[in-house]
Amino acid sequence: MSSKPLILIVDDEPDVLLTLRVILEASGFEPALAADGETALRRIDAEDPDLVLLDIMMPVLDGWFVLAELAGRSERPKVIVCSAKSADADRARAHDLGADAYVVKPWDPEELVQTIRDVLARRPHGRLRV
């Protein structure tokens, strides 16, 4: 077992997955990848990540579906939504579905890593304000 926090990166853009993987690895995290909502839920069940970086607009099952699915669970990982959608309505919807933070693309890599650390430092499984 690794002591590094396991971060599941969920995004349908291969280049975003590749980039984030390098950044998170270099920042001391253990990255795992999913390119759609269905794979994400499967990997969450199998690997119990500490945090999920979740894109919204994805094929098969989108980020909203994944958030709603996780919201109904008593045990769930922390979630940071990373989306190009910047409307207040989307932020509010993510908050209502239990997201721990909302980061709008294009994100600053350093700020994103800091946000991940902040969210991980919060008490586990608590629903925190976005």
Add this chain to the structure above:
Amino acid sequence: MDVIPTEIRERIQYEARVAGVSDDTGISIESVERRRVQIWIVAGFLVVALCAAFAVASLNAGIAGRGWFQPGVLQLALVALAVGFCAYAFEKEVHLHRLSRLLVDERVLSSALSKRLQQHSALMAAGKALNSVLDLDEVLDVILASALDMLRADAGSVMLLEGDDALRVVAVRGSELGRNARVEIGTSIAGQVASTREPLIVNGPVDEEGFPGRRPRNDAPDSAMCVPLQHRGHLLGVLNISSSGPRVFDEYDLQLLSLFAEPVAASIAKAGLYEAEHAHVAELLEADRLRSQFVASVSHELRTPITSIRGAVAASRIASEHSQRMDLLDVMERQARRLADMVEEMLTAAKLERSESMPLLRRVDLSALVRMAALDSQVAGRPVDVAVPESCEARADPESVRRIVGNLVENAHKYGAPPVRIALQPDGDQVVLSVVDSGSGVPASEREKIFDRFYRSDTTGQKPGVGLGLPIVRGLAEACGGSVWVEDSPEGGAAFRVTLRTRAVEDQEVAGV
């Protein structure tokens, strides 16, 4: 209209005063008759009395008298008195006779005036009602209700001009005439009125020869009128009114209906303008909505590659392995190209909108171009089956053809489903390029909209894009002198067809095309 009754009233008052008719309870034919009876009773009574006095005077002719009381003088005086009183009664009778005639005239005029006032007030009420509504259906309803009420008619209809040669029934009341029925101009009663623009009245059975094309009706009216509806010299349609009962229309009714037709035509024109304006506003709102959606889509589409590039730059600084850094450089290159393509697409759309930089058309081998474009798509991860002849010539711009094929294949993969096929089919002076997918096809209601700028059939925002791919295809196809449309493929799925010319337009004109 008001002068005649006033003048008559003054004469009536004068004659009544002279004839001694009291106007305490109003001067009427009855009061004139009473006065006449009074005068003749008094006249008769006096004549009888004078005759009796004359007889008494004659019986006493032997009695000698003095002065005025001599019998001869008395008799003369009695005769003179009787004659004078008869002259007085006769003079009164002359005035009473005039008074009777004037009263009858006044009654006739009052009745006519009252009828006219009623019709005017009905016209005004109808005008007010017409002004209070803007919706065409409501306007037509008010028109028919007002016309039937004003003319005490049983049935009516409004027909509006459709094209240049026909009338279409748009509103009906009390008639078996079907809404949407069509009448050719020049035929039937309404068609003739539309042709001559003259109001028409028909009483009794209709002369079939006089109105060729008239359809026999079970509820043929006994009396009917038809007036043209014209606004600023333009014919809009006709208004029909009919009666099947004892009510028979006359020229005066026709004149009234013609008067009514003027505000009616203005209201119909106004309602038409209102509808056009309404549609225009809806179009503007839709264009505004599409623009907002475009801005949202563009910002989303731009953010995605920028995210990758910024992330890759940051990651390459901290990447520990050479191979990782090479991968990240590839990411930067791919995403920079993606951004450039997107900017290029928007510039192309803007140029096509302003009809700038029309492509230079030249003779090209469409088969070779299609094969190359298909290869590009293949490399971009969008496989496509190509079924084209060995060579197929057309007049087009090679870059435009490449983009047309590329955009259609991308669209087929995004909104349809694989496998995607491309085919070329020569057809006379043109070639039809088809891109067919295996998806569920495009609903008929969206087949034109999908070529509008910024329109996106995906309302969930799940599919990337800004709504410019197909408008660019249409713009480029038209710039090459061709066209594009979508239909259902016989095997299912959507079939996008693009026509391109095989010869220059001027060559086709020379050949008599």
